[in-house]
Amino acid sequence: MRADAARNREKVLEAARELFAAQGFDVPLDEIAARAGVGPGTVYRHFPTKQALFQAVTEARVAAMIESAALPAEDPRAALFAFLGRMAEEASAKRDMSDAITVTPELRKSLHATLGGLLHKAQEAGEVRTDVTATDLVILMKGMLQSLHEGGNPDVLLQIVLTGLQSSRKP
Structure with missing residues (x-):
C-alpha cells in the first residue's frame, strides 16, 4: 500500500472510531469521509461496506x-x-x-x-x-x-x- 493510501486509511479508521462511538452504527459513510477529510470513494476503496469498516474499528x-x-x-x-x-x-x-x-x-x-x-x-x-x-x-x-x-x-x-x-x- 502506498504511503498516502495508508495515511488515508488511518484517517478513515480514526474518523469512524470517533463517529461510531458518538452516533453508533447508523452514522452515514459520507459523514465519516467528511470527518476524515477524504472523498467517499476513498472510504469505499478501503472498506467496501459499512460493516467492513465497523469490523476494522472494533x-x-x-x-x-x-x-x-x-x-x-x-x-x-x-x-x-x-x-x-x-x-x-x-x-x-x-x-x-x-x-x-x-x-x-x-x-x-x-x-x-x-x-x-x-x-x-x-x-x-x-x-x-x-x-x-x-x-x-x-x-x-x-x-x-x-x-x-x-x-x-x-x-x-x-x-x-x-x-x-x-x-x-x-x-
Missing part, C-alpha cells in the same frame, strides 16, 4: 485492549481489574462496544485467553476467588455491556462484578 479496539494487558504488572488483581475496567469504560464511552465481542474467532480467542491469563495470575496470588472461570467473566462482561443499551450504569455494574471477584482474604 477489531482494532479489542486488539489494543489485549495488547495493553500484555504489559507486565506487579499486582495481578489490579491488572485484572484494570482490564475489566477498560472494557466497561470502552462500553460506556462507545455504544458499539458490546458488538466488539463478536469479532473474528481468532481475536475472540485471544481476548478470552488474555482475560483468562489475568484471572489465573490473580487467582494464583490469592487475590480473587478461585471458583470463577474466564468463561464466567466473559458472560458477566457481556451481560454488563448489553445492559448499557437498556440504561444500566457501567460504574455500578463493574463495582458489583469486582466486589464479587474478590477473594475472601481480601477486604
